[in-house]
Amino acid sequence: MTARDKNSELFTRQYTGREAMVEHYSDEKIKELETTARLIRRHIIQMIFDAGSGHPGGSLSATDVMVALYFDIMEHNPDDIKWPDRDRFVLSKGHAAPALYACLAETGYFPVEELKTLRLIGSRLQGHPDMRKTPGVEASTGSEGQGLSMGLGMALAGKLDNKEYITYVMVGDGELNCGQCWEAAMSAAFFKADNLVAIVDRNKLQLDGPTNQIMSIEPLADKWKAFGWDVIEINGHSFPELLDALHKAKETKGIPTVIIADTVKGKGVSFMEGQVGFHGKCPSEEEYNQAMAELGGI
Amino acid sequence: MTKIKWPVEPQRPAFARALVALGNTHKDVVVASADVSTSTMTGVFAKHFPERHYNFGIAEQNMISACAGLATTGKVVYASTFAIFGTGRVYDQIRQSVCYPRLNVKLVVTHAGITVGGDGATHQMIEDIALMRALPNMTVIVPADAPETEKAVLAAADHEGPVYIRLGRANVPVCTTSEECQDFEIGKATTMREGSDVTLVGTGIMVAKCIEAAEELEKHNVSARVINLSTIKPLDKRTLIKAARETGAIVTAEEHSVVTGMGAAVALVLAENAHVPMKRVGIPDSFGESGSSDELMQKYGLTVDDIVDGAHDVLKRKK
Ligand SMILES: Cc1ncc(C[n+]2csc(CCOP(=O)(O)OP(=O)(O)O)c2C)c(N)n1
Ligand SMILES: [Mg+2]
Numbered sequence: 001m002t003a004r005d006k007n008s009e010l011f012t013r014q015y016t017g018r019e020a021m022v023e024h025y026s027d028e029k030i031k032e033l034e035t036t037a038r039l040i041r042r043h044i045i046q047m048i049f050d051a052g053s054g055h056p057g058g059s060l061s062a063t064d065v066m067v068a069l070y071f072d073i074m075e076h077n078p079d080d081i082k083w084p085d086r087d088r089f090v091l092s093k094g095h096a097a098p099a100l101y102a103c104l105a106e107t108g109y110f111p112v113e114e115l116k117t118l119r120l121i122g123s124r125l126q127g128h129p130d131m132r133k134t135p136g137v138e139a140s141t142g143s144e145g146q147g148l149s150m151g152l153g154m155a156l157a158g159k160l161d162n163k164e165y166i167t168y169v170m171v172g173d174g175e176l177n178c179g180q181c182w183e184a185a186m187s188a189a190f191f192k193a194d195n196l197v198a199i200v201d202r203n204k205l206q207l208d209g210p211t212n213q214i215m216s217i218e219p220l221a222d223k224w225k226a227f228g229w230d231v232i233e234i235n236g237h238s239f240p241e242l243l244d245a246l247h248k249a250k251e252t253k254g255i256p257t258v259i260i261a262d263t264v265k266g267k268g269v270s271f272m273e274g275q276v277g278f279h280g281k282c283p284s285e286e287e288y289n290q291a292m293a294e295l296g297g298i
Numbered sequence: 299m300t301k302i303k304w305p306v307e308p309q310r311p312a313f314a315r316a317l318v319a320l321g322n323t324h325k326d327v328v329v330a331s332a333d334v335s336t337s338t339m340t341g342v343f344a345k346h347f348p349e350r351h352y353n354f355g356i357a358e359q360n361m362i363s364a365c366a367g368l369a370t371t372g373k374v375v376y377a378s379t380f381a382i383f384g385t386g387r388v389y390d391q392i393r394q395s396v397c398y399p400r401l402n403v404k405l406v407v408t409h410a411g412i413t414v415g416g417d418g419a420t421h422q423m424i425e426d427i428a429l430m431r432a433l434p435n436m437t438v439i440v441p442a443d444a445p446e447t448e449k450a451v452l453a454a455a456d457h458e459g460p461v462y463i464r465l466g467r468a469n470v471p472v473c474t475t476s477e478e479c480q481d482f483e484i485g486k487a488t489t490m491r492e493g494s495d496v497t498l499v500g501t502g503i504m505v506a507k508c509i510e511a512a513e514e515l516e517k518h519n520v521s522a523r524v525i526n527l528s529t530i531k532p533l534d535k536r537t538l539i540k541a542a543r544e545t546g547a548i549v550t551a552e553e554h555s556v557v558t559g560m561g562a563a564v565a566l567v568l569a570e571n572a573h574v575p576m577k578r579v580g581i582p583d584s585f586g587e588s589g590s591s592d593e594l595m596q597k598y599g600l601t602v603d604d605i606v607d608g609a610h611d612v613l614k615r616k617k
Contacts, residue, residue, distance in 0.1 A: 153367020
């Protein structure tokens with residue numbers, strides 16, 4: 001039994017093929033993931049409120065994707081963080097670090113208590129992900145545009161070593177303005193990195209405003225197709241769709257897959273949804289209370 | 299003026315030899331290129347180990363970050379391109395993807411400095427030492443010749459963390475054949491010649507010129523010590539401070555901008571530890587231009603005479 005097989009036992013699923021997917025995930029399982037996502041969102045608001053700064057909008061839009069990955073799709077082992085066969089997740093849009101930290105804490109990489117230390121002096125939880133400080137963080141990111149390349153490197157190493165792990169990279173839609181993303185896209189297809197999966201958090205907002213007004217990236221699916229990728233477009237807040245797409249991405253051979261996850265920036269907190277103003281703004285106490293109340297149904 | 303008859307050898311084949319040797323001894327070594335593998339000679343490694351070589355095309359940013367990704371899995375990654383495209387163009391990728399997470403990426407650049415010649419200023423990287431030595435976790439090495447290149451490239455493989463190795467394009471005098479040069483160690487300067495009146499500190503292709511300058515000075519009854527400072531970061535402070543105290547005057551020589559290069563690094567150490575008259579020989583605060591290597595070295599003040607003049611200058615200021 002390989003280490004990978006052993007690990008799989010920890011996260012047993014009986015996936016039997018793409019068609020079976022939506023049926024296989026029971027309503028209870030989907031409910032469970034939704035509940036987890038609400039918990040993660042509460043952590044995000046709490047952490048940013050405690051820290052007094054951070055990026056709620058892009059953390060909340062990315063939450064469901066990360067929950068699907070960390071709580072179901074990925075094979076990883078918080079008790080053996082250097083396990084060579086683990087699936088990898090690179091948060092290229094590093095400013096969504098609170099969502100990542102919450103997922104890592106809730107899957108057991110470090111105590112949930114520690115989430116309180118976000119952005120504090122001496123903390124392992126830096127404002128942007130630091131692979132040397134935080135257990136479970138696979139890549140140091142924060143300067144947008146570099147994560148897909150890093151993920152590509154991990155995927156190439158996987159191929160070279162005949163490993164089965166998959167590398168998932170989440171990129172922002174604004175981030176796709178960066179030329180380096182498209183350098184990575186071009187080369188990933190060229191290198192046939194079918195063990196690389198990109199997920200675009202398509203929340204249609206960047207820092208200064210809507211992506212179609214600041215720097216449009218449309219036609220987005222056509223761009224990825226033209227670069228040689230398999231493209232799946234889904235609702236990035238629907239777990240059945242997310243799980244289905246992520247399973248399909250795993251099965252795709254010969255070319256890399258991109259999942260364009262249609263999302264809402266600030267998802268889950270009514271007054272943050274679709275609001276560019278909450279890209280990098282800490283909620284006031286009143287806003288914090290309302291946000292926590294809205295997310296309270298755990 | 300006496301001219302030493304040095305055998306000459308380019309550094310790039312030595313780099314290629316070292317890579318192939320590493321390919322055989324280190325199974326985790328992989329190599330990345332950016333459409334100049336023919337010129338950097340990483341193509342030689344690619345011929346021997348095609349599955350362990352990646353050509354990223356003209357996409358240096360992607361190359362550097364992908365190398366970081368490869369390194370996270372335990373690979374020892376040699377990335378190579380021209381100095382001009384492997385530093386300034388990708389400074390942020392080196393900073394964020396490689397140095398901050400302290401990953402095992404060895405950046406070996408070729409065609410550094412003004413001796414690139416005819417291609418002109420757009421291709422003459424003369425501020426890379428400044429950029430690279432500013433980065434935490436980075437080690438900066440400028441080998442003096444081909445044999446030292448081979449040693450540095452090999453040593454980098456067993457050094458934990460990012461390394462920058464700066465190579466030139468042209469033929470370089472082979473000057474590190476003597477006994478004391480045989481044990482190359484990252485971070486250790488080599489005293490190539492003893493002397494008591496002044497110390498000439500050279501790096502890269504200027505080391506041979508420092509030795510020639512020392513011979514010239516000897517004719518004027520000046521005893522010049524020569525130090526090969528091949529590692530610019532971390533600096534061998536002890537050797538430098540000792541030389542300053544014992545000889546009382548320092549001349550540095552580098553094929554790089556004097557503004558923030560090796561000479562500047564040495565000056566900072568001496569200013570805080572052993573304040574002696576000092577002269578930095580190097581490229582003045584300007585861009586280069588097209589011309590032959592020799593013409594450019596002449597025009598931008600990188601000759602043996604410039605070093606000799608520098609020595610006389612500091613000797614005058616020495617009380
Ligand atoms: C290279 C770079 N330029 C600018 C920034 C500052 N910045 C941080 S987030 C952001 C907008 C990101 O938009 P997007 O990628 O769509 O992220 P999301 O909407 O998911 O938060 C900007 C410009 C950065 N981090 N990196
Ligand atoms: Mg966005």
